[in-house]
Amino acid sequence: MNNTLLELKNISFKYKNNLILNKINLKINHGEKIALLGKSGSGKTTLISVLNGTIKPTQGEVKLFNKSFEELDRKQKSKITTIWQDLRLIEDLSAEQNVNCGLLAENNFYFAFKNLLNISSFKKAHKYMQLCRLHNSIFEKKIRKLSGGQKQRVAIARSLIQGSNILLADEPFNNLDPKLITTIKNLLLENVDKNNTKQSSKTALVALHRLDLLNDFDKVIGIRDGKIFFNIKRTNLKKLHLDKIY
Amino acid sequence: MNKLKLNYTSLSFLPILVCIPLGYQLITNIHFGGFKLFQEFLISAFNPKIDNEIIFTVINRLNETIVIGFFSWLVSIIFGAIFGILSSNIFYKILNIPNFFYGIVRSFLTMVRSIHEVVWGILLMQIYGINFSVGIIAICIPYIAVNSKVFAEQLETIEYKSFESINQINAPKFSSLLTLIWNPIINTFKNFGLYRLECSIRSTVILGLFGIGGIGTSIFLSFQTLNFRELWTYLWSLAILIILSGLIFKKIKFYTTNKILSIFFIAVFFITILFSFSYFLYFIFNINFENFNSVSSLFKSSSDLGLFDFLKLISETIILSLLSTGIAISLPPLVIGIFNNNTSKIFIKIFAFLLRLIPTPVVLLTLLTFNNPSISLAALTLGLHNAGITSKLLFSNLDSQDKRNYIAMKSLGISKKTSWLLGIFSQQSKSYLAYCAYRSDIIIRETAIVGVIGSVGLGWQLQESLSSFAWQEVTIVLIAYCSIAIVGELINGKIKNSLT
Ligand SMILES: Nc1ncnc2c1ncn2[C@@H]1O[C@H](COP(=O)(O)OP(=O)(O)OP(=O)(O)O)[C@@H](O)[C@H]1O
Ligand SMILES: [Mg+2]
Numbered sequence: 001m002n003n004t005l006l007e008l009k010n011i012s013f014k015y016k017n018n019l020i021l022n023k024i025n026l027k028i029n030h031g032e033k034i035a036l037l038g039k040s041g042s043g044k045t046t047l048i049s050v051l052n053g054t055i056k057p058t059q060g061e062v063k064l065f066n067k068s069f070e071e072l073d074r075k076q077k078s079k080i081t082t083i084w085q086d087l088r089l090i091e092d093l094s095a096e097q098n099v100n101c102g103l104l105a106e107n108n109f110y111f112a113f114k115n116l117l118n119i120s121s122f123k124k125a126h127k128y129m130q131l132c133r134l135h136n137s138i139f140e141k142k143i144r145k146l147s148g149g150q151k152q153r154v155a156i157a158r159s160l161i162q163g164s165n166i167l168l169a170d171e172p173f174n175n176l177d178p179k180l181i182t183t184i185k186n187l188l189l190e191n192v193d194k195n196n197t198k199q200s201s202k203t204a205l206v207a208l209h210r211l212d213l214l215n216d217f218d219k220v221i222g223i224r225d226g227k228i229f230f231n232i233k234r235t236n237l238k239k240l241h242l243d244k245i246y
Numbered sequence: 247m248n249k250l251k252l253n254y255t256s257l258s259f260l261p262i263l264v265c266i267p268l269g270y271q272l273i274t275n276i277h278f279g280g281f282k283l284f285q286e287f288l289i290s291a292f293n294p295k296i297d298n299e300i301i302f303t304v305i306n307r308l309n310e311t312i313v314i315g316f317f318s319w320l321v322s323i324i325f326g327a328i329f330g331i332l333s334s335n336i337f338y339k340i341l342n343i344p345n346f347f348y349g350i351v352r353s354f355l356t357m358v359r360s361i362h363e364v365v366w367g368i369l370l371m372q373i374y375g376i377n378f379s380v381g382i383i384a385i386c387i388p389y390i391a392v393n394s395k396v397f398a399e400q401l402e403t404i405e406y407k408s409f410e411s412i413n414q415i416n417a418p419k420f421s422s423l424l425t426l427i428w429n430p431i432i433n434t435f436k437n438f439g440l441y442r443l444e445c446s447i448r449s450t451v452i453l454g455l456f457g458i459g460g461i462g463t464s465i466f467l468s469f470q471t472l473n474f475r476e477l478w479t480y481l482w483s484l485a486i487l488i489i490l491s492g493l494i495f496k497k498i499k500f501y502t503t504n505k506i507l508s509i510f511f512i513a514v515f516f517i518t519i520l521f522s523f524s525y526f527l528y529f530i531f532n533i534n535f536e537n538f539n540s541v542s543s544l545f546k547s548s549s550d551l552g553l554f555d556f557l558k559l560i561s562e563t564i565i566l567s568l569l570s571t572g573i574a575i576s577l578p579p580l581v582i583g584i585f586n587n588n589t590s591k592i593f594i595k596i597f598a599f600l601l602r603l604i605p606t607p608v609v610l611l612t613l614l615t616f617n618n619p620s621i622s623l624a625a626l627t628l629g630l631h632n633a634g635i636t637s638k639l640l641f642s643n644l645d646s647q648d649k650r651n652y653i654a655m656k657s658l659g660i661s662k663k664t665s666w667l668l669g670i671f672s673q674q675s676k677s678y679l680a681y682c683a684y685r686s687d688i689i690i691r692e693t694a695i696v697g698v699i700g701s702v703g704l705g706w707q708l709q710e711s712l713s714s715f716a717w718q719e720v721t722i723v724l725i726a727y728c729s730i731a732i733v734g735e736l737i738n739g740k741i742k743n744s745l746t
Contacts, residue, residue, distance in 0.1 A: 054410050078416035088411030092429035101425060104417030112421035116428045117508050162415065 003029040004066070005166055005203055006080075011050060011060035013226075020046050021057065022226040028166070028205060033189055035214055035234070036207040038223035039246055044207040045085050047223065048168045051205065052082045078105040081164035083172045083188075085207075087155040089143045094118075095154045096139045099125040102161035128157040131187060133180060148175035156184060167204040173213070181213070189216055211242070254675035254745075255667065258579050264572030264625075271622035280615030283472065287612050290474035294482055303464065304483045310378070311460035312487075315447035318382045322389035322446065323439055324518050327431055329355060329390055330397020331423075336404055340413070340423045359391035360731030361724060362691040364698070365708060367453045369720070372712050379529065381458035385449050388691075389442070396438055400430040440495040444488065448605075451484065452695060455607045462605065469611055477608075485603050560726055563703035566625050566693045567734065571686040573629025575679070578637035579671055582644070586666050595641065601634030606692070607699045614700070624693075624700035632689055639681055643674050680745035683738045690734040694727065704730075 006028040013021035020043050028034065028051075038044050049055040050062060053069040064072060064080070081102075089098045093116075100115045100122065114120035126139060132153040143151060152175045159167065169188060173181045190202040206217070214220060220237050222229045222245040230241050331337050333351045338344075367384035374380050404426055412422045454462015461480055468476040581594055601609075610627040617623050652669035656662060697705020704723050711719035 052414055054414060074416045074418070080414075082411070082414050084407075084411060086407065088407050090408055090412075090425070090429070092433075093425075101412065101415060101417075104412075104421045104425065105415050107417075107421070109418060109420050109424070112417070112424050116425065117505070117512070119505055119509075 005030055005064065006051060007061075007063040007066075008050065009061040009063070011057045011062065013046060013050060013055065014058045020226050021050065024050075024060070024226075024228055026221070026228065026231065028203060030203055031201055032203055032219060033217045034205045034219045034221055035217040036205055036221050036223065037209075037211075037242075037245060038207075042223050042245070043226040044223060045170055046226070048082065048170050048205070048207060052080050052168055053077065054082075074105070078162065079164050080166045080168060081159045081162045083155055083159045083167070083169040085170035085174075087151055089151060089155055089158070091143045094140050094142055095129065095134070095146065095150075096122045096125045098143060098154055099129055099157045099161055102158040105162065124161060125157070128161045129154070131160070132157045133183060149177070149180065152176060153180075153184070156188070160187060165201065165203055167202060167206075169204065169206045171207055171209065173208060173210060181210075185213060185216060253672075254679055255672045258671075258675045258679060259576050261572035262576035262580055264569045268569055268573075268622040268625060271620050272617060272626065275618040275620050275623070277616060277618060283615045284612060286472075287474045287477075287615070290478045291481075293475060294478035295473075295475040296479060300476060300479055304461070304479060307461040307464045307480070308483060308487055311447060311450050311454065311462065314378055314381045314385070314453075314458070314460055315443070315450040318385035318389065318450065319443045319446040320514075320518055321382065321522050322386045323393055323435070323442055324515055325386070325390045325522070326393020327397050327435070328519075329394035330401060330434075331427060331431075333394055334398045334401035334427075336401055336409060336426060337423065339409065340419050340426070355391040355394055356732055356735065357728050359388055359395065360691065360728045360735070361388060362694040363388050363449050364452060364456060365694045365705075365724070365727065367456055367458060368698070368709065368712060371457065374529075376457055376459075378459060379525070381450065381453050381460075383529070384453060384458070385446055389446060389449075393438075393442060397431065397434050400434045401427055404430060440498070444491060444495075447488070447491070452605050452607070455605055456698075465605065465608060469608060481604060481608075485599075488603065556722065556726070559704050559707050559723075560730065562621055563693050563697065563705075563726075563730060566621050566628070566697070566703050567686070567690045567730075569622065569625035570628035570632060570689050570693070571682070573626065574632035574636050574685060574689065575682045577629070577633040578640050579675075579678070582637070582640065583663060583666055583671065586662060594637070598634045598637045598641075601630050602638065604631075606631045606695055610696055610699050619701040621702050624696040624702045627700070628689060628692055628696050632685060632692075636678075636682055636685055640674070640678055643677065644670060647674060676745055680742055683741040683745065687731075687735050687738050690731050 004027050006026075008024050008026040011021055011024040011026075012019065024047065036044050036047070046055065050057050053062065053064075062069060065076060067076075069077065090101070093101075097115055097118070100120060103124065104112055104115075111120060122139070126136075129139060134150065134153050134157065138146060138150055143154065146154065152172070156172060159169075167188060172184065172188060176184060188202075188206070189204055214234055214237070217234050219232065220234050220241075221231045222241055224245045229244050232241070329351075333348070333355055335348065338348045363385045366387050367381065370380045370384050409426060412426055415422070417425075450458075450460055451462040451465070454460040454464075455466040457463060457466070461484055465477060465480045465484075468474075468480065578598075582591075585591075585594060606627050609631065610624065613623055613627060647670055649670070651673075652665050655665035655669045660668075693703055694705040694708070697703040698709045700706070704726055708720065708723045708727075711717075711723060
């Protein structure tokens with residue numbers, strides 16, 4: 001059975017004359033939890049943008065469910081959700097309205113309209129915000145008035161509420177304190193509880209800088225100057241690998 | 247050391263040089279026939295006619311003006327928003343429409359915008375006769391295009407990143423579009439809406455002078471019958487209306503978080519759209535073809551207007567715009583700089599208010615009592631009116647400016663005027679010039695108004711051609727207007743970009 005959800009074939013991306021991604025080959029299989037490592041400027045964000053279809057590669061093919069993005073319909077494309085490094089929330093809308101934006105794909109125009117008028121139901125949004133440990137008092141606040149960590153969690157809640165099975169997260173733990181990091185990590189990777197032996201069905205690729213968080217991942221990808229240096233099981237990761245990319 | 251350097255400050259004063267040719271032409275054109283009338287006009291300002299009858303008329307006429315002004319505002323702001331969306335980048339990006347259409351919509355709106363509402367009014371009155379709805383439509387046509395530009399500019403501030411992130415959610419296209427444009431649209435309504443209401447009331451007054459009704463028509467009639475006391479009653483009541491509405495607008499704040507209020511606004515929005523559409527259809531199907539018959543002459547009549555005459559009219563219009571812009575730019579800083587004390591300031595402010603208040607045609611007609619019609623006279627009128635507007639902005643900027651440099655300079659023994667120039671004005675000159683560049687777009691359009699009355703340029707030709715039903719000439723004049731305005735807008739765009 002073909003297990004591959006997302007596949008990059010020989011991807012290169014140029015910005016003007018700078019080669020930012022260099023001949024990348026990558027398969028993301030169902031249920032895999034992948035950590036993406038690499039120093040600042042190595043191309044992590046660019047890679048994620050290629051994976052979710054925001055950036056068209058200069059060369060190579062991106063396949064989602066074995067099809068190119070052009071061949072997929074809207075519902076299929078919405079199987080991917082992204083947590084952006086720069087969050088990309090709508091600053092003038094309230095926190096709960098932003099979270100509700102995650103529901104736009106599965107609802108009609110009228111829902112979008114009600115959301116903006118503030119007359120839609122926020123029940124589901126509140127549930128997800130509470131899961132992210134966001135307090136009631138910030139639900140109705142404009143994004144502009146939130147702290148860094150609060151914004152971060154609103155973006156995470158917006159992504160979780162989409163209920164997509166493929167998660168691309170770009171440094172989602174920025175601005176969070178240690179306790180929150182654990183909570184959020186468990187939410188993102190669906191580690192419902194520690195003793196649960198059942199493998200969660202969520203597929204995730206998470207770019208991060210914190211090596212102490214690697215334990216929850218199956219695979220580790222190291223990227224440097226737009227090239228994949230290693231793509232291995234987490235249990236095989238050695239110091240040698242890390243020395244190569246940092 | 248004292249070399250004259252071309253910086254923003256000197257550039258703000260240099261245009262006053264237009265006064266040399268202008269003054270020369272004005273002096274050679276003076277005649278003393280109507281001096282008494284002019285005197286009477288001025289004196290009547292302090293002695294307006296007040297009795298029951300006229301108060302009753304004033305109230306009725308103001309009502310008409312408010313009704314026309316309000317409805318043209320409502321329709322033009324709502325359709326302005328719609329066309330603003332249709333002429334914004336984001337719309338074409340989200341819906342995946344080729345950029346070709348973006349270009350078409352934009353140029354169409356630029357063309358519509360380039361023709362002043364008075365011109366639209368005169369045209370429509372010729373075709374449909376005089377009635378209220380003609381006034382509303384005449385204002386709406388250019389206003390929709392002007393408003394759409396403001397909305398589109400706000401929509402261009404949406405960050406590409408927000409677009410990408412909403413796009414990535416893969417929502418239905420219209421849901422994404424609405425979510426992205428919601429705030430810029432609402433904010434433009436809030437910040438810009440009420441200002442436009444004031445504008446459309448002013449435009450209604452101007453159109454009134456050309457017979458559309460309301461207080462403008464009363465002003466014109468009382469002027470024609472030389473009833474200056476009555477004239478001033480109307481002018482002062484208009485002043486009261488504008489001051490009052492200004493005060494009320496300052497108090498009004500919109501709370502979009504209030505659900506009932508939002509629903510009310512949405513209802514008004516859709517009702518206006520529906521009503522406008524049905525009215526538009528009604529209007530189209532009820533064209534008075536008797537007036538319109540003459541359109542056929544478009545295909546046979548050969549124009550009397552020679553190429554040479556035509557070029558002369560165009561150059562007159564351009565000169566008129568340049569002269570007026572010169573006055574509008576340099577007069578306010580010059581006057582404020584020279585009479586730099588608190589008492590003079592109050593007088594200047596009152597004078598500027600009067601310049602804004604009194605419609606340009608009235609000013610021009612008054613000036614015509616002792617000066618023969620000429621480009622300079624029209625330019626003076628238009629320039630003064632716009633100086634009233636630029637000085638309002640300049641005053642409010644100067645008043646909020648940090649005074650420390652100025653005080654420091656004065657304490658060093660530098661003269662008061664020089665300290666003002668170097669310590670205060672020099673810091674405002676750049677943004678002031680940028681605003682003037684924007685203003686000169688409007689001046690180009692307004693040349694039509696003074697042209698019609700002051701017998702200069704294309705405006706005058708338009709009136710002539712219309713009254714002789716020479717539609718071919720009308721078309722040529724309109725095209726010329728469009729071209730001048732569009733070229734002007736392009737040049738000013740470049741200037742504005744270099745200033746900001
Ligand atoms: N819009 C852009 N225009 C030009 N160059 C860009 C652009 N975006 C990214 N780059 C370049 O591409 C390279 C990779 O950037 P990218 O954002 O993918 O790095 P990153 O690994 O996410 O870094 P960080 O950990 O700091 O977020 C960098 O050298 C960056 O300068
Ligand atoms: Mg990054």
